[in-house]
Amino acid sequence: MLDINKLSLEQKIGQLLVIGFTGTELTKELREHIRKHHFGNIIYFARNLEGKEQIIELSRSLQELVLEVNGVPAFITIDQEGGMVTRIFDGGTFFPGNMAFASVGNPDYTYLEGKYMAKELLNLGINFNLAPVLDVNNNSKNPVIGVRSYGDDPHQVAKFACEYIRGLQSEGVIATGKHFPGHGDTSVDSHFALPVIKHTMERLEEVELVPFKKAIESGIEAIMTSHILFKNLTSDNFPATLSPEILTGLLRNKLGFEGLIITDSMEMKAIAHGIGTAKGAVQAIIAGADLLCISHTEETQEEVFDALYDAVQSGVISEERINQSVKKILSTKEKYKINNYKSHLNQLSKEEMEKHQKFAKEISRKSVTLVKRKQSPICTPKEKTLVISTAPVALNAADAKLQERRTFAKLLADQIGGDYKIIGLEVEQEEITKLVKEAKKYDKIIIGTYNATVFISQGTLVNEIYKENKNVVAVALRNPYDIELYSQVPVFLTAYEYSQLSVQSLIYAMTEPSYTYVGKLPVTL
Known part of the structure; x- marks a missing residue:
C-alpha cells in the first residue's frame, strides 16, 4: 500500500513531475539528477529508444532507482500514438x-490496436501512453494535429477513441486523452507559439468537448491539457494548461473528471516564451493539474522543482493542494499495479508480435482511400511513368524522428520500372518549369504531395503538370486536404501518413489489379 504520509515534501513534489532526458541509458549524471530531486516519473522519446533489449534494461534500471529514491514506482510514459507520432x-x-x-x-479495430499496443508497451516496461488524440480536426490548415485525429466528426472521433481507450486500459496501460479542451481548430502549433481560439462554450459543447465527455464516461484515467488560449472561456487570459476556470471549473467540476490531469510539455514555446516554464508549472498546479511534463532539459527540471518547493514554503500553494494530486497519483499507480512491472518485461512471444504486425499491415492496406477516379489508378510497366514525391520528413515537433527515409517516388518507380524525381517541401519555380517540360515525355505522371495545403508550391507543380499531361495520379502522402489545391486531377488517393508501412500499402494498391479500395475519408473535403 502506497502511503502519502511516508513521503517528504520533496518526494511529493517529485511525484508531480514527468521528466525527459537525453541518451539511451541511466548514466551517473541522470542517476544523481533523479536522486537529488526525487523525480517520480519518466517520459520516453525516440532519442531514448534503440531496441527491445535496451528499452527493457532502461525501464528496469529507472524503476529500480525511482523505487529506491521514493519508495514509489514510476509512471513511464510515451507518445506512442501510431502513425507519424x-x-x-x-x-x-x-x-x-x-x-x-x-x-x-x-471501431473494433481500434480496440484491438489498444490491446496489442498495451501488451507491447508493458513488455518494454512502459505503463502510461500519452494517447489517444481526442481533437476533432476541423481545420485543414492545422499544422500539428491533422491525421493524428480520427476525423472531423466529433461523434466519430469519440467512437474510435473510446474503443482504443478500452483496449489499452483493459491490458493495464493508462490512456491519456489529449489535448483538452481541443486542439483541432488551430492554425498555430503550440510547440512554437500560443494558439488562440475564440469559440463560445456552446460551440465547444457541440464539437470539441464531445470526445472528452465520452472518454470520461468510458473511464479514461488521464487527460492532457493544451497550451491554447480560449478567449471566451476564461477571464484570466491564461492558456488552458494554466487556467483554473478550464482545468478545475470545466474539466473537474462541469465534466466530472476525477482522473489525472497531465500537462503537455511545459517547455513548449506557448508556455516557455510566455509566463515561463517554472512560473507556469506553479500556475498549472494552482489551476488543477496533477502531473507536469518537463520533457527535455535538466536545468529547467531543476528550476521547476525549486519553484514548486518555494511555492509551498511561501504559501502560494498549500501542501494540502499538493497532497490532492499526490493521492490521485499514488492511487492510480496502485490500481494499475505499477510495482509489478517485472512480471511484464520481455514476456511477448515472437508469434504474438507477428500477429500484431500482420494486423497493422492489414489495417494499413485497408486504409488507402481512392477519393477520386475518372481513370484507372493502376500503374503498370506498360506505361512510361514518372513518379514525383518529396522525401518523408518530420513536419512538427510532435512528429516521430523518421528512422527510414526511403521515398514513395523511388519505391514505386522501382516497382513498375519507371523514372522518379525527388522534390523538396517547397518547389522553386525553376524546378517546376523543368519538371513540367519533363512530364511531356511520359504516358503517366504520379505525384505524391506532403501537406501541400501548407507547402502550396507542391500544389502549383501538380496544376502546372496537369496542363501539359492529363494522365495525372495525385497521392496525398499525409493530409488528405491536399486535393483542395489541385481538385481537377482525374485520380486522387490518400494514405494518411508517410511511413514505410503506408508507402508499401499504397504501392500494393496501385500495382495490384485485384485490389479493392475500402477506405473512406474521415474528413470532409
Missing part, C-alpha cells in the same frame, strides 16, 4: 495513425 521502431509494431484507422470504419 511513433517513438518505438525497433521492439514494437508500427501501427497506422488515427485517421488511417478511422478510414477503415470499424
Whole structure:
C-alpha cells in the first residue's frame, strides 16, 4: 500500500513531475539528477529508444532507482500514438495513425490496436501512453494535429477513441486523452507559439468537448491539457494548461473528471516564451493539474522543482493542494499495479508480435482511400511513368524522428520500372518549369504531395503538370486536404501518413489489379 504520509515534501513534489532526458541509458549524471530531486516519473522519446533489449534494461534500471529514491514506482510514459507520432521502431509494431484507422470504419479495430499496443508497451516496461488524440480536426490548415485525429466528426472521433481507450486500459496501460479542451481548430502549433481560439462554450459543447465527455464516461484515467488560449472561456487570459476556470471549473467540476490531469510539455514555446516554464508549472498546479511534463532539459527540471518547493514554503500553494494530486497519483499507480512491472518485461512471444504486425499491415492496406477516379489508378510497366514525391520528413515537433527515409517516388518507380524525381517541401519555380517540360515525355505522371495545403508550391507543380499531361495520379502522402489545391486531377488517393508501412500499402494498391479500395475519408473535403 502506497502511503502519502511516508513521503517528504520533496518526494511529493517529485511525484508531480514527468521528466525527459537525453541518451539511451541511466548514466551517473541522470542517476544523481533523479536522486537529488526525487523525480517520480519518466517520459520516453525516440532519442531514448534503440531496441527491445535496451528499452527493457532502461525501464528496469529507472524503476529500480525511482523505487529506491521514493519508495514509489514510476509512471513511464510515451507518445506512442501510431502513425507519424511513433517513438518505438525497433521492439514494437508500427501501427497506422488515427485517421488511417478511422478510414477503415470499424471501431473494433481500434480496440484491438489498444490491446496489442498495451501488451507491447508493458513488455518494454512502459505503463502510461500519452494517447489517444481526442481533437476533432476541423481545420485543414492545422499544422500539428491533422491525421493524428480520427476525423472531423466529433461523434466519430469519440467512437474510435473510446474503443482504443478500452483496449489499452483493459491490458493495464493508462490512456491519456489529449489535448483538452481541443486542439483541432488551430492554425498555430503550440510547440512554437500560443494558439488562440475564440469559440463560445456552446460551440465547444457541440464539437470539441464531445470526445472528452465520452472518454470520461468510458473511464479514461488521464487527460492532457493544451497550451491554447480560449478567449471566451476564461477571464484570466491564461492558456488552458494554466487556467483554473478550464482545468478545475470545466474539466473537474462541469465534466466530472476525477482522473489525472497531465500537462503537455511545459517547455513548449506557448508556455516557455510566455509566463515561463517554472512560473507556469506553479500556475498549472494552482489551476488543477496533477502531473507536469518537463520533457527535455535538466536545468529547467531543476528550476521547476525549486519553484514548486518555494511555492509551498511561501504559501502560494498549500501542501494540502499538493497532497490532492499526490493521492490521485499514488492511487492510480496502485490500481494499475505499477510495482509489478517485472512480471511484464520481455514476456511477448515472437508469434504474438507477428500477429500484431500482420494486423497493422492489414489495417494499413485497408486504409488507402481512392477519393477520386475518372481513370484507372493502376500503374503498370506498360506505361512510361514518372513518379514525383518529396522525401518523408518530420513536419512538427510532435512528429516521430523518421528512422527510414526511403521515398514513395523511388519505391514505386522501382516497382513498375519507371523514372522518379525527388522534390523538396517547397518547389522553386525553376524546378517546376523543368519538371513540367519533363512530364511531356511520359504516358503517366504520379505525384505524391506532403501537406501541400501548407507547402502550396507542391500544389502549383501538380496544376502546372496537369496542363501539359492529363494522365495525372495525385497521392496525398499525409493530409488528405491536399486535393483542395489541385481538385481537377482525374485520380486522387490518400494514405494518411508517410511511413514505410503506408508507402508499401499504397504501392500494393496501385500495382495490384485485384485490389479493392475500402477506405473512406474521415474528413470532409
